[in-house]
Amino acid sequence: MTVEITDVGVDLGGRPVLRGVTATAREGRWLAVIGPNGAGKSTLLKAVMGLLPCTGLITVGGRPVRDLAPRDRARVLAYAPQSPLLPPDMTVHEYALLGRTPYIPYWGRESARDTETARAVLDRLDLTALAARPLERLSGGERQRVVLARALTQQAPVLLLDEPTTALDLGHQQQVLELVDRLRRDDGLTVVSTLHDLTVAAQYADDLLLMSGGTAVAAGGPGEVLTEELVTRHFGARVTIGAGPAGRPVVHLRRPTG
Amino acid sequence: MRKGVAFAGAAVVLAACMTAGLMVGAAGLPLKGVVLALADRLPFVEAHSGLTPLETGVLFELRLPRVLLGAMVGGLLAVAGAGYQGVFRNPLADPYLLGAAAGAGLTVTLVIVAVGDGAAVPLAAFCGAAGGVLLAYGLGHTATRGGGTATLVLAGVAVTSFLTAIQTFLQQLKVEELQRVYAWILGDVGGGWEQVAMCAPYAAVAAAILLLHGRLLDVLSVGDDEASALGVRAGRVRLVVLVAASLATAAAVSAGGLIGFVGVVVPHAVRRLAGGSYRVVLPLSLLAGGAFLVTADLIARTVLAPAELPIGVVTAFVGAPFFVTILRATRKVET
Numbered sequence: 166m167t168v169e170i171t172d173v174g175v176d177l178g179g180r181p182v183l184r185g186v187t188a189t190a191r192e193g194r195w196l197a198v199i200g201p202n203g204a205g206k207s208t209l210l211k212a213v214m215g216l217l218p219c220t221g222l223i224t225v226g227g228r229p230v231r232d233l234a235p236r237d238r239a240r241v242l243a244y245a246p247q248s249p250l251l252p253p254d255m256t257v258h259e260y261a262l263l264g265r266t267p268y269i270p271y272w273g274r275e276s277a278r279d280t281e282t283a284r285a286v287l288d289r290l291d292l293t294a295l296a297a298r299p300l301e302r303l304s305g306g307e308r309q310r311v312v313l314a315r316a317l318t319q320q321a322p323v324l325l326l327d328e329p330t331t332a333l334d335l336g337h338q339q340q341v342l343e344l345v346d347r348l349r350r351d352d353g354l355t356v357v358s359t360l361h362d363l364t365v366a367a368q369y370a371d372d373l374l375l376m377s378g379g380t381a382v383a384a385g386g387p388g389e390v391l392t393e394e395l396v397t398r399h400f401g402a403r404v405t406i407g408a409g410p411a412g413r414p415v416v417h418l419r420r421p422t423g
Numbered sequence: 424m425r426k427g428v429a430f431a432g433a434a435v436v437l438a439a440c441m442t443a444g445l446m447v448g449a450a451g452l453p454l455k456g457v458v459l460a461l462a463d464r465l466p467f468v469e470a471h472s473g474l475t476p477l478e479t480g481v482l483f484e485l486r487l488p489r490v491l492l493g494a495m496v497g498g499l500l501a502v503a504g505a506g507y508q509g510v511f512r513n514p515l516a517d518p519y520l521l522g523a524a525a526g527a528g529l530t531v532t533l534v535i536v537a538v539g540d541g542a543a544v545p546l547a548a549f550c551g552a553a554g555g556v557l558l559a560y561g562l563g564h565t566a567t568r569g570g571g572t573a574t575l576v577l578a579g580v581a582v583t584s585f586l587t588a589i590q591t592f593l594q595q596l597k598v599e600e601l602q603r604v605y606a607w608i609l610g611d612v613g614g615g616w617e618q619v620a621m622c623a624p625y626a627a628v629a630a631a632i633l634l635l636h637g638r639l640l641d642v643l644s645v646g647d648d649e650a651s652a653l654g655v656r657a658g659r660v661r662l663v664v665l666v667a668a669s670l671a672t673a674a675a676v677s678a679g680g681l682i683g684f685v686g687v688v689v690p691h692a693v694r695r696l697a698g699g700s701y702r703v704v705l706p707l708s709l710l711a712g713g714a715f716l717v718t719a720d721l722i723a724r725t726v727l728a729p730a731e732l733p734i735g736v737v738t739a740f741v742g743a744p745f746f747v748t749i750l751r752a753t754r755k756v757e758t
Contacts, residue, residue, distance in 0.1 A: 211648070214651075214652050215651075216648050216651055216652065234654075235651065235654040235655065235656055236654035237654075238654065239652060239653050239654030240654070242652070243652070244648075244649070244652035246646070246648055246649060249645065249646070249649065250512075250644070250645050250646040250649070251645070252641075252644040252645065252699060253699070254694060254698055254699030255641070255644070255699055255700065256698070259641070259700060260645075263641065263642055263645060263653060264653070266642050266653040266654055266655060267653060267654035269638070271639075272635055274638060299699075319653070
């Protein structure tokens, strides 16, 4: 499903945090939202999820998000926050099963099918061996995969991931991102994620949205958005953009000489 | 499987504690006689207990209502504690520490002083309990944005002291009521069948609502944003559970007075033994809370026999040290 963001604005505590943001995440593609700290990346994701009141229009598959009932919304959009709250004594299976919440009536309980869906997702993410383990006894990489498992159990066509690789080492970052990309291709999911590492964003995303000071300042393919001029202006960093594998740009920091 | 074992275990413990509660006291009753006398009251069962008429009277007019009320009050306080803990995502939340019990205590004292005992007591207790919690929550929330686990409890302590001060003031104004209010404050489950009947409907409604929200409290435990992203109206669930937990507290307080620590000790022990899912914690707390309070009452009326110790003294004696260990455990998780 395609996500269309049109002229979206968000105020937090009377302060404008987003202004006039317009962007599109096309069906089956990966849109990475990049930008300096405080640019409004996470806020944009929350607004898309319907967690923050916003002006403008956000549609998923042509339907305005604000017109969807919470349960219907949760069936088309799955969201993983930057630092998810993991109840220490909940097991991996119980946590993954929470993803079935939008399919269970208020007074109801999980059906055998819900349990089976959660089990299948855990299997797919190589988490079956950890199913009975409490969340407090997981490593950083495992936690990130478990959060992803919960989002996938939701079986929503759009995945919103806020910094899915924070606090992960290089190997685990790669593992998680490859996994997301594989799932995207296999299931035709639309992925919208914030990513702070520009080279990583360029490697994985089909489209980039560069945000700065609460507005969208550039959008397009990695080669169009990651230019020395734009990065220097919005990140205040001195960089050299090189050519990486498959023609995707690589961002190098440049030390001042002399 | 493990869940089934836990439920069966808790039910057996509760039954054992209640039987002990029926047998032990100033006049000891034999196990066989108690069991047969109870069986005799069942429809279509004829059994000769061998108890004297006096013993039968003690069993049915004194011990049985006392044990039932103890189980009910203990179960309600524990399940209300577990409910508050889910709503506030705070393992230290407890009807007593949150100011709910003190709020109920104040409004009940008001009613006793103004119009005497009566049907208004549970309603007044409910308003007081809900008011106390909201006050503590509002105070904790404005003191530190978002608030840590300890902040809410500190706010609850402040609210409790304040409401208790007003209550004491009222009590001193009406010295002739002093004795009655005082006895009630320290906790007492010897209210007889009248109290059992008054408490039961509130208890049934509150416990049923709380037990039905186990799954949704599990969803809330991952945070409000994620719960909303999962399609749950977090605010509405919170409100319903808060009201039900306050109703449970009110029923417990109006029948048994102010009995502390049950709501924090019992759910914590249950979590240790059977895992953290509210679908397990809520029903097991109901059973285990009953067993805990019946046992506490048994101790209260035997340890200084023939004098009776207020039951709140016993629960505080067990609960306060326990509370410290929980506080240490949550501190470790937070840092």
